[in-house]
């Protein structure tokens with residue numbers, strides 16, 4: 001059997017292989033002479049820069065394509081240009097394209113041996129897609145971190161309110177009850193009764209604030225019980241009739257999914273309460289095995305979605321979308337004046353993202 005060395009035995013075969021590699025690799029390759037003038041380019045370089053071979057070869061100097069370079073340690077000035085080095089295995093270059101854009105490329109350069117009269121080969125790889133992906137990954141990580149920190153802080157404040165202020169108010173209530181049972185003149189008794197009422201109102205308020213900050217039911221019992229208690233609070237406070245329909249499998253999800261869905265639905269309900277002047281709010285929670293689909297519909301005044309969101313008055317809708325995006329999902333808002341508002345939330349889930357298997361403890 002022939003070895004590959006034998007197959008490529010003749011120099012013309014080797015030459016045609018080299019030419020084919022030069023023409024077909026996805027990295028851009030250019031050769032410059034010892035004065036820096038471009039002598040040869042491959043198709044990938046034409047595609048990367050937008051210039052054709054005839055616009056580059058013999059016409060352009062390498063400096064006309066380079067907008068600066070950097071090593072992994074620092075930005076590099078022209079004094080340390082790769083062109084002055086024998087070899088530079090790895091650096092970044094800002095490449096100028098024909099339409100005036102700037103593309104970040106990973107580059108390496110090598111000077112050919114003496115018989116090539118100092119020609120330099122430059123290999124470039126487009127990094128803009130990677131850079132964009134890296135930027136998005138970093139942005140997502142940061143947003144995730146901020147959201148998690150915010151949830152932790154809300155949990156801490158809710159606990160402090162419940163255990164600190166809540167307990168102190170309860171002690172005052174007990175004390176006032178004891179005082180109220182003693183022998184008191186009528187005006188003092190009236191005063192004690194007023195204080196009792198004010199204290200129990202304050203206790204209720206603290207409880208409501210703690211619940212809104214972070215309902216313990218969300219961690220202990222799961223999303224749906226927490227949603228049901230949120231619905232009751234909205235019904236009571238805003239005189240809106242709220243209904244929840246649950247379809248599909250009943251299970252617990254990861255804390256990240258449960259928290260995100262709770263916050264998204266909470267914001268949608270708050271928006272309805274604040275702006276819609278609605279009388280009814282319907283929520284359909286549908287576990288479709290691979291995704292959760294939540295639809296929140298109100299019969300309120302509606303609004304022009306694009307226009308209103310472009311005005312950028314609030315952060316609520318933006319936050320809803322961001323929370324969903326972090327989990328690979330979406331939030332879609334459909335509304336028009338006098339036509340009510342529908343919020344459609346989709347969050348993908350897999351079996352691994354089910355925290356407690358098929359537990360039905362949340363119903």
Ligand SMILES: Nc1ncnc2c1ncn2[C@@H]1O[C@H](COP(=O)(O)OP(=O)(O)OP(=O)(O)O)[C@@H](O)[C@H]1O
Nearest residue numbers: 271272275276302303308313314315316317318341
């Ligand atoms: N269900 C709804 N019915 C009518 N208008 C709505 C509804 N939901 C949102 N809007 C409109 O969209 C705007 C943007 O909502 P968004 O939640 O982003 O901000 P916000 O509620 O004004 O402020 P924030 O949520 O930051 O406190 C609202 O100001 C309101 O005009």
Ligand SMILES: [Mg+2]
Nearest residue numbers: 271314316317
């Ligand atoms: Mg809002």
